[in-house]
Ligand SMILES: Nc1ncnc2c1ncn2[C@@H]1O[C@H](COP(=O)(O)OP(=O)(O)OP(=O)(O)O)[C@@H](O)[C@H]1O
């Protein structure tokens with residue numbers, strides 16, 4: 606009996622019978638470049654497999670050939686392509702950080718180990734990576750509570766660390782304005798006799 610999502614690997618030369626792989630094990634295809642591994646095995650199966658699939662598509666050619674059919678017949682196709690922001694799926698991890706200062710601090714503490722890979726605590730490298738994590742925590746906190754250049758996302762975090770001269774000028778000006786405003790609201794100090 607064949608399961609719900611079998612893979613078809615080709616046709617036996619002698620009998621013309623389909624070679625069906627229905628195992629719950631790993632499968633590897635080895636052949637020289639340009640021999641049809643992608644076309645005959647991966648693309649062909651994705652164009653008939655009515656089951657979810659996670660595909661490593663480095664070139665990327667498989668998404669181009671199969672995403673139309675799969676999105677119409679199987680389900681949504683999501684392409685994660687970090688080098689192509691216009692085409693890639695994305696999400697903003699800072700959306701999960703609340704605006705309340707205390708809740709934001711706690712949420713950032715939870716987010717930080719997901720953004721930085723923890724190192725071996727015995728190594729000297731870990732000391733400096735710990736300091737870098739603290740600096741990143743400060744940057745995330747500042748951006749989540751006050752924004753940077755009107756943004757509250759990871760691109761703002763990158764700019765926070767390496768702002769352009771124009772961004773620095775704007776930041777200094779807005780900080781000076783903010784201080785001026787808060788000083789104006791402050792009550793004059795009483796003199797002690
Ligand atoms: N069995 C086949 N069915 C359809 N096309 C094939 C087949 N074998 C080779 N081709 C043709 O050869 C070209 C290269 O095939 P494919 O991209 O599948 O090779 P590959 O083995 O995946 O190569 P690479 O290792 O470079 O990724 C395809 O564009 C296709 O036109």
Ligand SMILES: [Mg+2]
Pocket residue numbers: 642643644
């Ligand atoms: Mg290939």
